[in-house]
Amino acid sequence: xxxxxxxxxxxxxxxxxxxxxxxxxxxxxxxxxxxxxxxxxxxxxxxxxxxxxxxxxxxxxxxxxxxxxxxxxxxxxxxxxxxxxxxxxxxxxxxxxxxxxxxxxxxxxxxxxxxxxxxxxxxxxxxxxxxxxxxxxxxxxxxxxxxxxxxxxxxxxxxxxxxxxxxxxxxxxxxxxxxxxxxxxxxxxxxxxxxxxxxxxxxxxxxxxxxxxxxxxxxxxxxxxxxxxxxxxxxxxxxxxxxxxxxxxxxxxxxxxxxxxxxxxxxxxxxxxxxxxxxxxxxxxxxxxxxxxxx
Numbered sequence: 001x002x003x004x005x006x007x008x009x010x011x012x013x014x015x016x017x018x019x020x021x022x023x024x025x026x027x028x029x030x031x032x033x034x035x036x037x038x039x040x041x042x043x044x045x046x047x048x049x050x051x052x053x054x055x056x057x058x059x060x061x062x063x064x065x066x067x068x069x070x071x072x073x074x075x076x077x078x079x080x081x082x083x084x085x086x087x088x089x090x091x092x093x094x095x096x097x098x099x100x101x102x103x104x105x106x107x108x109x110x111x112x113x114x115x116x117x118x119x120x121x122x123x124x125x126x127x128x129x130x131x132x133x134x135x136x137x138x139x140x141x142x143x144x145x146x147x148x149x150x151x152x153x154x155x156x157x158x159x160x161x162x163x164x165x166x167x168x169x170x171x172x173x174x175x176x177x178x179x180x181x182x183x184x185x186x187x188x189x190x191x192x193x194x195x196x197x198x199x200x201x202x203x204x205x206x207x208x209x210x211x212x213x214x215x216x217x218x219x220x221x222x223x224x225x226x227x228x229x230x231x232x233x234x235x236x237x238x239x240x241x242x243x244x245x246x247x248x249x250x251x252x253x254x255x256x257x258x259x260x261x262x263x264x265x266x267x268x269x270x271x272x273x274x275x276x277x278x279x280x281x282x283x284x285x286x287x288x289x290x291x292x293x294x295x
Contacts, residue, residue: 001028002050003224008205009037009045009194021208022047025215032056035064035168035197036118040082043194044205052227054292058278060233060265061199062168065147069191070176072098072158072183077130078116079173080189091158091185098160099150101183106148110140111174143170159190199230227294228275231267235260237279244270247279248295252287265291 005026009018015036023031032053034046043066048056073091076083113119115130121138129136147165154160164172173189180187195202206223214220237260239247246253247268255261261281268276278291 001026001221001224002052002227003048003221004052004055004200004227004229005047005049005211005223006200006204006206006225007045007047007211008202008207009042010208011042012039014039015045018045019047022049022211025208025211026220034059035194037194038192040080041192041194043192044197044200044202045194046198046200046230048227049224051294054294055227055230058292059198059230061230063146063165063196064168064170064194065163065165065196066172067151067191067193067195068162068164068172068176068189070160070162070180070187071190072160072180072187073185074188075177075180075186076188079114079171079177080192083116083188085188087186089185091183092155093158093183093185094155095150095153097183098153098179101179102148102150104182105175105179106145108142108144111143111171111178112140113138114171114174114177117171141169143167145170145175158185165196199232200225226275228267228269231265231275231278234265234267234278235262237261237266237268238271239268239276240271244276247276247290248293250290250293252285252289255281255283255286255288258288261288 007018015033019031019033028049030050030053032048034056037045073089074085075087076085115135116127119126121136144167149163151161151163172192176187176189211223214223265278265280268279270276276295277293279288280291282289
């Protein structure tokens with residue numbers, strides 16, 4: 001079984017849990033996912049099966065989008081509502097004050113990764129050190145926030161929802177915490193749903209119940225998305241029978257004999273529309289180099 005199964009991850013599952021459960025449902029051993037989600041998070045988790053796993057390290061779209069709930073007036077050790085509450089304050093902020101605070105978080109910003117994260121320091125996961133009561137220095141990282149909108153805000157409860165579009169490596173928990181600290185009252189993330197990842201959206205995503213039902217009905221293949229969908233942004237090359245055969249056999253084709261070549265990576269298809277793989281022109285040597293075969 002080859003293709004992409006875009007899942008709507010339920011709360012309480014780790015990304016590894018999702019892969020393990022799908023391995024059992026699909027009876028497929030070769031499975032991987034793109035973009036880890038914390039257990040409390042829900043939403044889009046692209047899962048790659050069979051030959052499609054080759055695409056995980058080559059994904060061109062690393063942007064993500066989230067809907068995040070937050071509570072002002074609190075801070076916690078995990079920066080979200082699942083952790084130990086460290087402080088409480090009486091918050092009476094207005095929506096206008098909150099909107100003004102969001103301005104500085106659009107564009108390229110600097111973030112310090114939270115201690116409760118999967119990043120490694122000297123071979124150990126940060127969350128493992130945090131559970132031991134240890135805190136280590138983390139270097140700030142540059143991330144891109146290209147969309148940050150306040151979807152709702154309850155001035156009485158001091159709770160709200162953000163719509164965040166961002167680069168890979170952005171911690172939404174840290175974003176909420178930073179905003180709260182700048183406002184002088186603190187904030188924790190109370191919910192997180194990923195609405196877009198790797199070019200997929202919630203509309204593309206399936207629940208476990210839906211996948212299991214399709215499996216029971218013998219229609220599981222219907223849930224699979226073609227791996228070439230993640231490469232739709234690349235220029236397309238279409239080869240005739242002879243060139244396609246040579247390409248699949250690992251032959252570096254002469255650029256003078258390949259039409260439509262642009263710069264950078266290309267998605268390669270045969271004349272029947274079958275996706276063959278990725279290739280990149282090497283103008284120094286005059287050949288089309290194979291980046292990855294998917295057949």
